[in-house]
Amino acid sequence: MRTAVRRARRAGAALAAVLIFAGCDAADEELGKPRSPEDLIRVSPDDAKRGVSTGERLRVEVPEGHLQSVKVVRTRDAQEERVPGRLEDDGRTWRPTGPGGGRLALAAKYTVDAVAVDGEGRRSARHTTFTTAVPDERFIGYVTPENRATVGTGMIVKLEFNREIRNRAAVEKAVSVTARPAVEVAPHWFGKTRLDFRPEKYWKPGTEVTVALDLRDVEGAPGVYGLQRKTFSFTVGRSQVSLVDAKNHTMQVRRDGELLDTLPITAGAPRSTTYNGKMVVSEMLEVTRMNSRTVGFGGEYDIPDVPHAIRLTDSGTFLHGNYWSQGVFGSSNVSHGCVGLRDVKGGSALTPAGWFFDRTLVGDVVEVRGSADKQVAPDNGLGGWNLGWSKWKAGSARS
Template sequence: MRHVHGRARRAGAALAAVLTWAGLLAGAAGCTSDGGGIGDGIGEVFGKPPAAEDVIRITPDDGSKAVRPKDEQLSVRVSDGRLESVKVVKSQDARQTPVSGRISDDGLSWRPADDRLALAAKYTVDAVALDGQGRRSARHTTFTTYVPDERFIGYVAPENRSVVGTGMIVSLEFSREITDRAAVERAVSVTAKPATEIRPHWFGKDRLDFRPREYWKPGTEVTVHLGLRDVEGAPGVYGLQHKKISFTVGRSQVSRVDAAERTMQVRRDGTLLTTVPITAGAPATPTYNGKMVITEMLDVTRMNSRTVGFGGEYDIPDVPHAIRLTSSGTFLHGNYWAPQDTFGRANVSHGCVGLRDVKGGGSDTPAGWFFDRSLIGDVVEVVHSKDRKVAPDNGLGGWNMNWKEWRAGSAVK
């Protein structure tokens, strides 16, 4: 009887255990008055898995709007465990672009390669991580960045893919005044092949020029990178451009105008090509001295004295072979209205340099010959005039500054 009773007790204990688990499962499987279910029941026994947002912390917060790049940076991190993957996509200007970045060596964080967020963009972040107990979590978040009301751009000279003379200076004129010149300067780079030292110089708050120490070597390939997009150039005013401009330096041509001798010597790669007679500024209106760079070439143009600060002394509607040397209105141009014996004998202009020409412009005249052999970026230097030296910011007059003065004009010290 003892044996039977022992077996009965064991069978009863087993039945009680089955009933206990059945009761637990029945209670867990059905709804209870407090809304508990199987997850709560198991969670009490094994520990509740943490929420994904507690495992993976993403900045800026999900759903954030008008995020200002200077206030927040994009980051993904976990407190323990490790990140398995992070994928970030930037949507801007109707284009989607992957955002490159890397997970840290300890696996706890991810940062983008470029810390600066773009403006007027939507970011989508997908991250997968394992917590400290090996449980996998995933997060999907989005946020948008601030859309500025005001923008600025830089107008660049020379033109993209142009061939220029060895005196060309890279010049950017901005559409708005720049107050944070250092930030804008850092966002622009000018490089050359073969490599040479190139330095920037600010003229006021809206112009930034770049040049090497000496004239470019013929054949140099120059590239201008504008990384101005989203750079804050002034309070609340952000750059718009992200582009590349390139140009090639052609042959060297430097012409020397001697106002006292009334001649111009034209040298190509250091060799004298020819000497032509000229007429420079009259004693009352002399021509600037100094190095000037050709910035514009017009087959024909109108010249009116009132547009350059004079009275009604002249208004010539069809000046041929007009080559601009300064922004203030100094040209080297064809002259058909002066007697032919004026050239090489008398200075009679209002500050320009005149070469003999015919009405309509002739190809076989001194003016036509010089025009056909000139490039934007060629240098014309005037000496022995009774006027002062041309200002460095009048046209591309930066070659009239020595290297120390030029370098002092950088906003990045």
């Protein structure tokens, strides 16, 4: 009997101890025991999460008290960058600010360090990290003209993308072309891989043009994201416009509106006429090889050393030196569509071809009139000047 009584007393004491312990916990809750950092400071996306979509939003918040400080660092391409942000007026929510409006970057690691003060004035700190998705496919744009180039007044800014662009409006928005002195510059799409920019009229000499690409993480097509965030610039030099009269076999060269010289030329023969219209110099070669098979002809010619070759179209129209034809300059058209100037084998600065080459810039305009051919297509080389301003602007994805 005594043993049973002692056991009952010990059990009662143990139960009392349990109740007292539980009562202490309850008392601590009532007295305001600090909440864990995970409960007090809530970070989205979740800690240690991988492959986070760029559509998720970065946010730090507390249900009570206020945030004292928030520091977010983005690490990408082995470079760290502080993510700017601001607290809401009540001090309970932090959101990123700046370009992109808080959109997360691809292929990046984010580190969040936040300090908060709860309703009882006690401080807590939380450290979290997450990584964003790495895209399988990227696109880039190749820019014409070259960075820091000095070009003629007819230069058109050309972006050629390495992949088809389906979200053209988003890509167009991420590219800006600005000029000093200021002038309206409008975009025009040619197909799904090319975006050109130009003003209404030829650039004013001395204009400084800046091309800014903010394509990084822009979705150009489903699952295909941009890679570049770069700035290019070029300067517009003097004005030079040359007028080729295919019918009369001459070319007038005007510099800043003044006639420099009139040169005898030969243009395309009746069976292979030269395009009419405005063409822009896109490439200059001291010497090059020209093979008829590369431009859709048969085996009519293969000249390994064409001197002073100035490219006018992507399809193969050049203004170049010619040493193999005699007695044709200024009198007849015998070429396969190019514009020829008298030259000598190996080229010479003393010939009409050498004289013109030495006075030409990429971006200069050569306009052909009087040919029996059609007008050059606006996407053949830098032929966009052959479109009127309203039609040009209508080619914007956001028009």
